Amino acid sequence: xxxxxxxxxxxxxxxxxxxxxxxxxxxxxxxxxxxxxxxxxxxxxxxxxxxxxxxxxxxxxxxxxxxxxxxxxxxxxxxxxxxxxxxxxxxxxxxxxxxxxxxxxxxxxxxxxxxxxxxxxxxxxxxxxxxxxxxxxxxxxxxxxxxxxxxxxxxxxxxxxxxxxxxxxxxxxxxxxxxxxxxxxxxxxxxxxxxxxxxxxxxxxxxxxxxxxxxxxxxxxxxxxxxxxxxxxxxxxxxxxxxxxxxxxxxxxxxxxxxxxxxxxxxxxxxxxxxxxxxxxxxxxxxxxxxxxxxxxxxxxxxxxxxxxxxxxxxxxxxxxxxxxxxxxxxxxxxxxxxxxxxxxxxxxxxxxxxxxxxxxxxxxxxxx
Amino acid sequence: xxxxxxxxxxxxxxxxxxxxxxxxxxxxxxxxxxxxxxxxxxxxxxxxxxxxxxxxxxxxxxxxxxxxxxxxxxxxxxxxxxxxxxxxxxxxxxxxxxxxxxxxxxxxxxxxxxxxxxxxxxxxxxxxxxxxxxxxxxxxxxxxxxxxxxxxxxxxxxxxxxxxxxxxxxxxxxxxxxxxxxxxxxxxxxxxxxxxxxxxxxxxxxxxxxxxxxxxxxxxxxxxxxxxxxxxxxxxxxxxxxxxxxxxxxxxxxxxxxxxxxxxxxxxxxxxxxxxxxxxxxxxxxxxxxxxxxxxxxxxxxxxxxxxxxxxxxxxxxxxxxxxxxxxxxxxxxxxxxxxxxxxxxxxxxxxxxxxxxxxxxxxxxxxx
Numbered sequence: 001x002x003x004x005x006x007x008x009x010x011x012x013x014x015x016x017x018x019x020x021x022x023x024x025x026x027x028x029x030x031x032x033x034x035x036x037x038x039x040x041x042x043x044x045x046x047x048x049x050x051x052x053x054x055x056x057x058x059x060x061x062x063x064x065x066x067x068x069x070x071x072x073x074x075x076x077x078x079x080x081x082x083x084x085x086x087x088x089x090x091x092x093x094x095x096x097x098x099x100x101x102x103x104x105x106x107x108x109x110x111x112x113x114x115x116x117x118x119x120x121x122x123x124x125x126x127x128x129x130x131x132x133x134x135x136x137x138x139x140x141x142x143x144x145x146x147x148x149x150x151x152x153x154x155x156x157x158x159x160x161x162x163x164x165x166x167x168x169x170x171x172x173x174x175x176x177x178x179x180x181x182x183x184x185x186x187x188x189x190x191x192x193x194x195x196x197x198x199x200x201x202x203x204x205x206x207x208x209x210x211x212x213x214x215x216x217x218x219x220x221x222x223x224x225x226x227x228x229x230x231x232x233x234x235x236x237x238x239x240x241x242x243x244x245x246x247x248x249x250x251x252x253x254x255x256x257x258x259x260x261x262x263x264x265x266x267x268x269x270x271x272x273x274x275x276x277x278x279x280x281x282x283x284x285x286x287x288x289x290x291x292x293x294x295x296x297x298x299x300x301x302x303x304x305x306x307x308x309x310x311x312x313x314x315x316x317x318x319x320x321x322x323x324x325x326x327x328x329x330x331x332x333x334x335x336x337x338x339x340x341x342x343x344x345x346x347x348x349x350x351x352x353x354x355x356x357x358x359x360x361x362x363x364x365x366x367x368x369x
Numbered sequence: 370x371x372x373x374x375x376x377x378x379x380x381x382x383x384x385x386x387x388x389x390x391x392x393x394x395x396x397x398x399x400x401x402x403x404x405x406x407x408x409x410x411x412x413x414x415x416x417x418x419x420x421x422x423x424x425x426x427x428x429x430x431x432x433x434x435x436x437x438x439x440x441x442x443x444x445x446x447x448x449x450x451x452x453x454x455x456x457x458x459x460x461x462x463x464x465x466x467x468x469x470x471x472x473x474x475x476x477x478x479x480x481x482x483x484x485x486x487x488x489x490x491x492x493x494x495x496x497x498x499x500x501x502x503x504x505x506x507x508x509x510x511x512x513x514x515x516x517x518x519x520x521x522x523x524x525x526x527x528x529x530x531x532x533x534x535x536x537x538x539x540x541x542x543x544x545x546x547x548x549x550x551x552x553x554x555x556x557x558x559x560x561x562x563x564x565x566x567x568x569x570x571x572x573x574x575x576x577x578x579x580x581x582x583x584x585x586x587x588x589x590x591x592x593x594x595x596x597x598x599x600x601x602x603x604x605x606x607x608x609x610x611x612x613x614x615x616x617x618x619x620x621x622x623x624x625x626x627x628x629x630x631x632x633x634x635x636x637x638x639x640x641x642x643x644x645x646x647x648x649x650x651x652x653x654x655x656x657x658x659x660x661x662x663x664x665x666x667x668x669x670x671x672x673x674x675x676x677x678x679x680x681x682x683x684x685x686x687x688x689x690x691x692x693x694x695x696x697x698x699x700x701x702x703x704x705x706x707x708x709x710x711x712x713x714x715x716x717x718x719x720x721x722x723x724x725x726x727x728x729x730x731x732x733x734x735x736x737x738x
Contacts, residue, residue: 037693070687073683082679294443318406318449322405325697325698327407329412
C-alpha cells in the first residue's frame with residue numbers, strides 16, 4: 001500500500017505514495033474534509049483542479065443523513081456524490097463524543113443520540129465498519145473511544161482498554177467482511193506517554209493497513225502535543241502509513257511530518273475560509289478587516305491560484321462583509337490551494353534535503369510565538 | 370446600438386443583437402442578477418461558461434455596500450468584481466420603494482432609509498446616474514417612481530408626473546455627463562392602459578437609448594399583465610431595445626417576447642435555486658421532495674449542463690436537505706443554464722418562424738392553469 005520514496009536527514013520526515021485502488025496519493029498528504037458528502041462551499045471540479053485525490057467523509061454524519069439505505073441504493077458515496085478518486089472515512093467515534101449530546105458505553109459499543117433530532121442510535125466496531133463498507137471508502141477507520149483533553153488517568157486507561165478491545169474486534173471483522181478497503185487502527189492515550197506507547201505497541205501488533213493517532217490537537221498545550229509526537233514518532237512502524245487525525249494548523253502539520261506522519265485531515269482551511277480567514281506566504285489574513293477596503297492586491301501575490309489571479313482583497317472583503325456565498329467559495333478555494341501547495345512544497349523540501357529549513361521558515365511565519 | 374435580425378410572423382417577437390461597448394448580446398436576452406456585485410452562489414467562471422455576456426447589478430445595494438468611494442477607487446464595479454463583459458445597472462428606485470422601510474418624496478428626488486442600518490440617504494435623478502457612472506455599467510437606468518400594485522389612480526398619476534419629470538432631468542444630465550453608457554427610460558402607469566400609453570409616448574419622445582417597462586409583474590393578475598403588454602407592444606419604438614424589468618417566469622417572458630420585448634432580468638432562477646426549486650423541460654422540480662430520495666436521474670435528462678451530466682436528484686436533494694452550499698451552487702448553475710438555453714431556443718424559434726409553436730409548447734408546460 002505504501003511506498004517510501006525519501007527520508008529527511010535530520011528528522012523522521014519522509015515522502016512516499018499510497019496506492020488506493022489505483023489512485024496514487026503522494027505523502028505527506030493533507031485531506032480536505034467533506035463531512036456530509038460535499039466539501040463545504042466547493043465543487044468536486046474545484047477539488048480536482050487544485051489537485052486533491054484523497055478526501056475525507058464523516059461516517060457519523062452520513063449515517064444520520066442521507067442514511068445507509070440511500071447510500072446503499074446508490075452503491076456508495078462516490079457514486080452518490082459523483083466522485084472518482086480516493087476516499088477515507090472516519091469511524092464516527094470522534095463525532096459521538098464531541099457532537100452528540102448524550103452517549104453511553106456498552107460492552108459491545110456505544111449508544112448515542114443524534115445531534116440533529118435526538119434520535120437514539122448504537123455504534124459497535126462491526127457496525128461502523130459495515131457502514132463504511134456501504135459508504136465504499138478506500139480507507140476505513142476503526143471505532144475508538146476518544147476522551148477529551150484533561151480526562152483523568154482512570155478515564156484514559158478505561159478508554160485505552162475499550163479502544164483496544166474494539167480494535168481487535170474491528171480487524172477480525174474487517175479482514176473477513178471488507179474487501180478493497182484498507183483498515184486503520186487508532187492509537188489513544190491522551191498526553192500520557194506510557195499509555196501512548198502501550199497503545200501503539202498493541203495496535204501495531206494487529207494487521208492494520210495503517211496506524212492513526214487520535215485524541216491529539218484536542219485542546220492540549222502545544223508543548224504536550226509536540227512531546228507526544230516526539231516520543232511516539234520513533235516507534236511508528238515505518239512500513240505502514242501514519243495518519244494524524246484532525247490536524248491541522250501549519251505548525252501542527254510541520255511538527256507531525258517532522259515526526260514521521262504521512263497523512264492529515266482538518267476542517268481548518270475550509271471552516272476558517274468561511275469565517276473570512278485565509279492563509280498566505282506571509283501569515284493569516286482576516287478578510288473582514290477594514291484595512292483591506294481599498295486593497296487591490298490579491299490574498300497572496302506569490303500564489304498562482306485562480307482566486308489570487310483574479311480577485312482583490314477589497315472585493316473579497318466586500319463579499320464577506322455582505323455575506324455573499326461567492327466569498328465563501330473563493331476563500332475556501334484559496335485555502336485548500338494553499339494547503340495543497342504547502343504539502344507539495346514540503347514533499348519537495350524533504351526530497352531536496354531541505355526539510356529542516358522548510359520547517360524553520362514556516363514556523364517563523366505561522367509558529368507559536 | 371440595436372440591430373434587428375428577424376421578426377416573428379404572427380407576433381411582435383423579434384431577434385437581434387445589442388452592441389455594448391464591443392460586447393455583442395443576442396436578444397431576446399435574459400440577464401442574471403448580481404445584486405451586490407456577485408451572482409448569488411455562482412462564480413463569474415460559471416456565468417461565462419454558461420454563456421451570459423450581460424448581467425445586472427443593483428445601484429441601491431452597491432451604493433450602500435461597498436459604497437461609491439470604494440467603487441470609485443477600483444475604477445468601477447467591473448474591475449472590482451473582475452468581470453469583463455457587459456453590465457446593466459438599475460436606478461435604485463425599485464429597491465427604495467420595496468426594501469427601504471421609509472421614504473419621502475421631494476421635488477428633487479426621494480429621501481430614504483437604508484434597509485441595513487436605517488441610515489438616511491437621498492437619491493435624485495442626477496445622483497443615481499452619477500452613481501451608475503462610478504459603477505461603470507454599459508446601460509444605466511433612470512430614477513423612476515414605482516408605485517405598488519393596487520395604487521389608486523391619484524397615486525398612479527402623481528407617480529407618472531414625477532417619473533416623467535425625473536426622466537427629462539435624467540436624459541439632459543446623462544447626455545451631458547455620461548459617456549460610453551447607454552441610458553434607458555422607464556415607462557410606468559401600473560395596469561392603467563391610458564396612463565401606460567401616455568407614459569410610453571412621453572418617454573419615447575426623449576432621446577433614450579432604450580425603453581424599459583417598470584411596475585409590471587409586481588403582483589397584478591396575469592390577465593392584466595398580458596393586457597398591458599398587448600396594448601403597449603404595438604407602440605414600442607422598433608429601433609430601440611425594449612426592456613421588461615424584473616420579469617421573470619417562463620410564461621411571463623414568453624408573453625413579453627410575443628409583444629416585442631428584447632430584454633429581461635429576474636432573481637427568480639437564482640433565488641428559487643437556493644430554495645430548492647429547479648426548472649426542467651417538463652416543469653418545475655422541488656429538490657427537497659421526499660420522492661427524489663433514491664432518484665439516480667438528473668434534474669433534466671434532456672439538459673446537457675454539467676450539473677445534469679454529473680449529479681442525481683437524490684444527491685441534490687441530500688445537499689438541500691442538509692443545507693450544503695454546494696446544493697445552492699449546483700442548482701443555481703442549472704437554473705441559469707436552463708434560462709440561457711430557453712432564450713437561445715426562443716431566438717432560434719423566432720428565426721425559424723416557429724415562435725408560435727414554441728410559445729404554445731412552453732405555455733403548456735409552465736403556463737398558468
